[in-house]
Amino acid sequence: MKLRSILRILSLLAFLSAGVAGYLYYSLLKDYAFQEAERSALNRLQATKKNLSAFFSENTKPVRVMAGMTPLVDALVHMDPQTLNAANALLDLFKKTLDVEVCYLMDIRGNTIASSNRNDADSFVGMNFSFRPYFQDAMQGLPGTYLALGTTSRKRGAYYSYPVYRESADTPIGIAVIKASIFFVEKELTPEETSIQLVVDPLGVIFISSRPEWLYQLLWQLNPKDIRELRRSRQFGNGPWHWTGLRQKGEKLVVDPSGKSYLFHQVDIDKYPGWRIVHLYDIEAASKLVSEPLSSIIRPVIIILCTLLGASIFFLYRRASMEITRRRTVERALRKSEERYRSLYHQTPAMLHSIDETGNLVSVSNYWSEALGYTREEVIGRKLTDFLSPVSRKYAEEKIIPTFFKEGFIKDVPYQFIKKNGAVIEVLLSAITDHDEQRRTIRSLAVSIDVTERNIAERALKEAKEALSSYSKDLESQVRKRTREISGILQYTPAVIYIKDADGKYAMVNSRFEQLFGVQSPDVRGKTDQAFLAPDIAEQFFKNDERVLREKQSLQVEESIVIDDAVHTYLSTKFPLYDGKGKVTGVCGIATDITVLKKAQEQLRRLSASIMTGQEKERAYLARELHDELGQVLTALRMEAVWIRNRVNQSDPTASARALTMCELIDKTIEEVRGLAIRLRPGVLDHLGLVEAVEWYTADFEKRYDITCIFEHDDGPEIRGNLATAAYRITQEALTNVARHASATRTKVTMSFGDGNLKITIRDNGKGFEIESLGEAEGLGMANMRERASLVGGVFDVQSRPRGGTRIRFTVPLTKS
């Protein structure tokens, strides 16, 4: 803006200078023109003077000649008509010849005796002009010249007189006069617009004027004395003589009453002492006259020039202004780019620094200072090498920095920086030099990449690789060892093992497989079951393996294989094999001959069933014996005791009391026997059936354990025998478990008969348990219930979860009985 203001002021000044120059030139021209005009005016004045002088002296000689003419002397001497006529004729002749206004002759008294105008109305003859100076001068023998307004003719004229002498006489006898008209002279003073020419007498009366209205007026104001003198001389009539109003203002300047200024010059007229020719030069008109041509030519030129100048100034100003704007934009862009560069430099998330030629840091990026833990102020001006580890410093000072300033760049130089806290950063430093315009290095631009982590990682990687290599060797040997082991296992295991691919073709069989089916591993490889196995076996294998492949789940299944007409049961575990991507590539089967186990299991089950049955029988027997036999006997005993008591009640109170004690003892014993019997096996189960037995048991359970026990049942067939026993025992066991372990407050037994099944459900609101984590005793209880259920062909099912209570369900078909 400042520059622009300066430019503006300069433009203004240029314009002003142009204007002033134009004006000065104009004034100079004007002055010059003015001077020219003045000079020409003076010239003209001189010319006029010459003319006038010539005019005024023109008739001095003729009049002298005329005065010497005899007729005139004769006339004066004789005064007779003859001589007068001759004189008149002479006068007429002179008048005609000289082309003057009038020629006349006066006597010594001043009376006109002859005149060329004697026949005119204003004839001078007889007139006395003795008051005129020219008469007086002539009478004294001097030639006279006089300018005056004619008293008779009322015409201005120049009077030339000369004394007329008698022969050889010294005193004049009269005077001859020639009066020349002013008219011609006045015509010489052609009026001009710019100037006024006047002929004034010594008192300032204007006698001849180029401006007619000023005639007989006074050039300057006169005092009354002079006026009186003027009137007395009657030189210019009788007046009045008005003042023109001109006033002198300085040597060469006069002002008229209207304020118009005139340049004033005057010259004396020769031989007319006091008479002057006055030249008044109208300054305004003159300047007009001068300036008009100037104006008409110069002004447009100046205006055009000024306009052109103004236009060019304006144009240049615009150009300059645009240039300024452009420069400013460029400057701004430059500054911005500089700022951006600076910001980029500082903000770049990289370790940037610059050093000067002496190796001192001149700038560092924020990241640099953050990475090293210094503030910028702490590092600027210090040597870069101050921040290097001793090894790096030596390396830098001796080798890298000299090379760098010689070559202009370095790349990936490994340095170690020391952070403010003493930690070491490993970096790779690359740098280029920055030159000024004279190709002198002014600073460097260096970027360091923190490779501490990378180096650590690389070292770790290297170590890991070594470890891996040794591990992999170890692994290889382990694999070899394991392979040998597995091969051994496969070879010597009693299990039949094979692997099939996803299409069901054998990939591997072990030696047991070979023995079992009488084949050789290479022969079966790539073959399907059907290709070399008996149809029923092939069918079994194919079906189960296909299921594993389809469901992608391991499967445990019993397979029967006939060997030497004996059916062998194999427990086969089959599981899918996966490749690295989790795709099923095949199936592996491991089959163990469990024929013996199976038989043993079967025997065990039968044994357990018979034990249970036997135990149940035993219990029933014992219960019955206790309840019916011992109980009955006790009852009978009690009757006896009561009888005795009643009998001796009156006679022997002591015996009666003893009988009562006995009675109570018997009652207690009966209770115990009953309890024992019922615990062994409730009679209700045998006499009334399952529903009643469970009803009794639940009520008894509630009473004994103070756990609310609800029993709900449908109407159904009366269940007795083994089924009733199993159902009762399962219910009993389940409720016992509730009382022992569940910490329940409520339990509910539901018995329903639907779909030809008996279904008993025992629920509780107790703490529940993880089925997998049952203790041995509880597990055995469960197993017992399961066993009982399976013995009668039923299904036993437990559901429980921690804090969710337990539900036990026993379902058995009622087809039998």
Next chain:
Amino acid sequence: MIKVLLADDHSIVRAGLRRIVEESGDMTVVAEASDGREAVLAVRKERPDVAVIDISMPVLDGLEVIAQLKSESPEVPILVLTMHEEHQYVVRAIETGAMGYITKQSAPEQLVKAIRKVHSGSLFLTDAAAEALALRVAKGSGTQSPLDTLSTRELQVLRRLALGNTNREIASAYHISIKTVDTYRFRLLKKLSLRNNADLSRFAIQNHLIET
């Protein structure tokens, strides 16, 4: 003289019973049976005024005897005399047609009274037996009863409360603490959405748990 039949497979028990019956003075044992079949035959032959039948008997058990006698000789009132105290027996016996039920244990004290009662055409039941019967009748009256959701003990307490028993009385009847009775009461009210004992009574009557 009331003619009484005694059916029991234990001779010593029979002997004791005979003595009790005969010592009453106005009763006489007209026949004894040691199994169910004998009992049925004896009734046919002797036409006793009252048949006293044990439940556990060989050949035909007591319940079968009752059923048979009920169809053959419905006019002979049957008194069940048994070792079994379980209410299930009481209910079954009465359902089958017996007029009374007593345990052998209580025979010296109650047998004569019971025979007289059934002979007069009335039911003879101990309080506990009566209660069991009432509970069963109530529960068995409809297929879906609100009582189904109650346990036996709850039903017992409910009935007692409905009958106007105090907590103390109930507690002593079932050998439980008064506090437990109160717990039961509270639980019943909550379970059945009732407010007070009056509601409980009304509920018990509506569900035939007690008779009006």
